[in-house]
Amino acid sequence: MKARHKRFLWIGAAVALLAIAVTLVLGAFNDNLVFFKTPTEVAEGLVPKGRNFRVGGMVEKGSIQRAADGLTVSFVLTDTVKSIPITYKGALPDLFKDGKGAVAQGKLDESGKFIASEVLAKHDENYMPSEAQEAIDRAKATAAHSTKP
Structure with missing residues (x-):
């Protein structure tokens, strides 16, 4: 050669x-x-099928329910327009509370309930992930625009 x-x-x-x-x-x-989505985008079906993604918003007041096993928690995240039920099994962050910002990572099950593998809470009252803040602002603007005659 x-x-x-x-x-x-x-x-x-x-x-x-x-x-x-x-x-x-x-x-x-x-x-x-991992994509970040809002509860409105999840409700409209704009999420990756069968893949993990993150959904962020505010924890609805009074929506946190703990199961008898002490580890399984159900709550609802909202962007002030739409809400999505979340189920998480594990220890929640100390700052996770009603009315506070949170981001959950996981995927949708067959019934449309979001099964979280990880839950993150904002670290102080002045901080919110920029994506979550922008999503909430967009949702508020859309709601205000749709209610005007």
Whole structure:
């Protein structure tokens, strides 16, 4: 085999390895990509089917219910326009309370109830994730716009 052919073989092998590496990296990135949605977007069906995503909003007052096992908690998140029921099994953050901001990560079950694998609460009264604040502002603007004659 000529040196020129060997060089082409090595270049071809390097390109193939690079393509495989890029495919693996992009696949891992896609698997770990988590979208943020509002309760309105969830209610309208604008969520990825069978994939984890995050939903954020305010915990409706009086909606927190603890099961007899002490670990399972049900609550409702709202963006002031629509609400979504959430079920979570595990310990909740200390700052998780009625009327406060929260973000839940998980997926929808067959009945449309959101099953959370993780719940995050805002860390002080002045902070809200920018995506959640923007979503609440959009929802309020949409509600105000739709109620005007």
